[in-house]
Amino acid sequence: MARIALDVMGGDLAPTATIAGALLALQELGPEHSIQLIGRADVVRAELDAQLAGAEPGVRAVAGRLTVVDAAEVIEMTDKPSVAIRGKPHSSMAVGLRLQAEGQSDAFVSAGNTGAQMAATTFILRLHEGLTRPAIGTLFPSARVPVVVLDSGANVDCSAAELVQFARLGAVYAEDVLGRPNPAIALLSVGEEAEKGNAAVKEAHRTLASASGLNFIGNVEGRDVPMGACDRGPVDVVVCDGFVGNVLLKFYESVPKLLFGLLARSGVSREQLAGALQGLDYASHGGAPLLGVKGVSIICHGKSSPVAIKNGILVGHRTAESRMSEHIGQRLAATAGEATA
Amino acid sequence: MARIALDVMGGDLAPTATIAGALLALQELGPEHSIQLIGRADVVRAELDAQLAGAEPGVRAVAGRLTVVDAAEVIEMTDKPSVAIRGKPHSSMAVGLRLQAEGQSDAFVSAGNTGAQMAATTFILRLHEGLTRPAIGTLFPSARVPVVVLDSGANVDCSAAELVQFARLGAVYAEDVLGRPNPAIALLSVGEEAEKGNAAVKEAHRTLASASGLNFIGNVEGRDVPMGACDRGPVDVVVCDGFVGNVLLKFYESVPKLLFGLLARSGVSREQLAGALQGLDYASHGGAPLLGVKGVSIICHGKSSPVAIKNGILVGHRTAESRMSEHIGQRLAATAGEATA
Numbered sequence A, B: 001m002a003r004i005a006l007d008v009m010g011g012d013l014a015p016t017a018t019i020a021g022a023l024l025a026l027q028e029l030g031p032e033h034s035i036q037l038i039g040r041a042d043v044v045r046a047e048l049d050a051q052l053a054g055a056e057p058g059v060r061a062v063a064g065r066l067t068v069v070d071a072a073e074v075i076e077m078t079d080k081p082s083v084a085i086r087g088k089p090h091s092s093m094a095v096g097l098r099l100q101a102e103g104q105s106d107a108f109v110s111a112g113n114t115g116a117q118m119a120a121t122t123f124i125l126r127l128h129e130g131l132t133r134p135a136i137g138t139l140f141p142s143a144r145v146p147v148v149v150l151d152s153g154a155n156v157d158c159s160a161a162e163l164v165q166f167a168r169l170g171a172v173y174a175e176d177v178l179g180r181p182n183p184a185i186a187l188l189s190v191g192e193e194a195e196k197g198n199a200a201v202k203e204a205h206r207t208l209a210s211a212s213g214l215n216f217i218g219n220v221e222g223r224d225v226p227m228g229a230c231d232r233g234p235v236d237v238v239v240c241d242g243f244v245g246n247v248l249l250k251f252y253e254s255v256p257k258l259l260f261g262l263l264a265r266s267g268v269s270r271e272q273l274a275g276a277l278q279g280l281d282y283a284s285h286g287g288a289p290l291l292g293v294k295g296v297s298i299i300c301h302g303k304s305s306p307v308a309i310k311n312g313i314l315v316g317h318r319t320a321e322s323r324m325s326e327h328i329g330q331r332l333a334a335t336a337g338e339a340t341a
Helices: A016-028 A041-053 A057-065 A081-087 A092-101 A114-125 A160-176 A199-209 A242-264 A270-280 A306-321 A324-334 B016-028 B041-053 B057-065 B081-087 B092-101 B114-125 B160-176 B199-209 B242-264 B270-280 B306-321 B324-334
Strands: A003-007 A034-039 A066-070 A107-110 A138-140 A147-150 A184-188 A215-220 A237-239 A288-291 A297-299 B003-007 B034-039 B066-070 B107-110 B138-140 B147-150 B184-188 B215-220 B237-239 B288-291 B297-299
Touching: A003 A016, A003 A092, A003 A306, A016 A034, A016 A041, A016 A057, A016 A306, A034 A041, A034 A092, A041 A057, A041 A066, A057 A066, A066 A092, A081 A092, A081 A114, A092 A107, A092 A114, A107 A306, A114 A288, A114 A297, A138 A242, A147 A160, A147 A242, A160 A184, A160 A199, A160 A237, A160 A288, A160 A324, A184 A199, A199 A215, A242 A270, A242 B242, A288 A306, A297 A306, A306 A324, B003 B016, B003 B092, B003 B306, B016 B034, B016 B041, B016 B057, B016 B306, B034 B041, B034 B092, B041 B057, B041 B066, B057 B066, B066 B092, B081 B092, B081 B114, B092 B107, B092 B114, B107 B306, B114 B288, B114 B297, B138 B242, B147 B160, B147 B242, B160 B184, B160 B199, B160 B237, B160 B288, B160 B324, B184 B199, B199 B215, B242 B270, B288 B306, B297 B306, B306 B324
Parallel strands: A003 A034, A003 A107, A034 A066, A107 A297, A147 A237, A184 A215, A184 A237, B003 B034, B003 B107, B034 B066, B107 B297, B147 B237, B184 B215, B184 B237
Antiparallel strands: A138 A147, A288 A297, B138 B147, B288 B297
16 A cells, blocks of 8 residues: 655646646556645645546546645745755645655655755655665666666765665665566776776776675676666666766757657658657656655656656655665665775 | 878778778878878788779779888787887887878878777877867767767866866867867756856866857756757857766767667668668768877777778868867967966
């Protein structure tokens, strides 16, 4: 039984896309699961009533598993992260995360201000012992199965010790949420050899090579990410700092746009192309968990459509049900004695 | 009149692809230009004779503009960079670059060991005053015109001052070799705002914002690179450290491979696809100049085909004829008094 808190006010298309996403998610989730709609109660109720008025009976039936939780304040996309902690204590983010901290919710999902969500999550849910930073684990579409890339934007400057922490976080994420036993963990670098990389990567490589409980397969290069594999076999998790991860993520996001241009000129139809590139659509992969916090906080893209919100909620559900956060805590405790870099 | 030295021994497909590329290049270059074939004279002559034996009269006619320069040693792909300087003083790289240092050649082109080429070039041609490192400027295909990304692999750890140097090097490259007056220079980061980025990027941004003689347009994000533009207009040069640049470059190189897989399943024909993705082919853009050295040293991909070698030679030709290196020296001297970060 999972109770998932959705930040109704977050995202460029809120509250329409968030409410629509919640209704879609409930139709996929079993009847024991519920969604808490967090936001200004008048706005939430008005949007919900409007969407239910013209809805099919099947949609109206799942609405009984929705509850509205009032949050008087709204965090804007332009607010600084600190606003989420001190400036607006009654924001939908703060209210949703506090519900979880108090044991009344199992996961938080938002398409709102990412910096604010990271700050509020870290402040309210707190980090697992042994961690200095949370990381965002994003799924990159690949020729094989999606690859977890972390950190994809929470930390622009990372120490070797933090890269090692990310490897441990990514491993549990891949196991619990993606269902990949013994996932292959790789370090992103400029060459396969252990001595290739910048200072932090080289140092992290040395630590990972002797780390226990991790299937560390060594360095991979940029080309291996879209392939989901390197010469030595499949890759499940790619570890990098948040600067590199964020640049790669945004680069990848704009590739379909480039291709539409290139292929349109060659006479390929838009339908063929749209079908082919569907696998590259971020929305089909849902949100990215903020890893390392004691709890579940799912970061969705600001431009999330109803389907993207629905998928974010499903990721929140899987993350909560698999008890990923608890497993991260256990894993970190078990390796607390090891050097981290 | 340009005399271009080609490392016949360098690259996975050498000497066949290198000799073939030289013959292709001469057919495109005016009759005043010549190519110096650097390598083991017996190997070079045998390969040249074999290719000329069955060639069209037009091809045999250009062979008069080839000269063979003997170099007894060969740098292997697995040799360490230092080998190029001390271990093998008679390598095709060392011989070709020394010809240029002695005023007997105008450009050097190689598809061989990149690390060795960077080391040998820096050692033999030397850096312009005011520089601490050379940078590789690579052309990334975009929806608009190709974008210069530098550094794309020469330096894995970069200071803010080095990023500022790269901006100056990239500007002259875009002007001279790509013919773009007043090129738009951007800094790659994780957000448009000046305060976004890692420590080196933020510091470089502050310096670039007040640098003279540069059309600095601020930060761009990963998504802007394949577009060749950002919200504020076109982008000609993207500055980043060599770790990020190399990861992006290799990532981009494998995107066509991924797409062949995705699109094949959707019924798009291989011919349509090959035509559409031709623009993403590195070979069509030729080699990447090692920027900052006093002279011309063009780095080609190790897997260079004859066409890629030909394009590398043409880049060497344009780089030499435009006097890019001289202009870099002048520009650096003119701004020597400015803070570099």
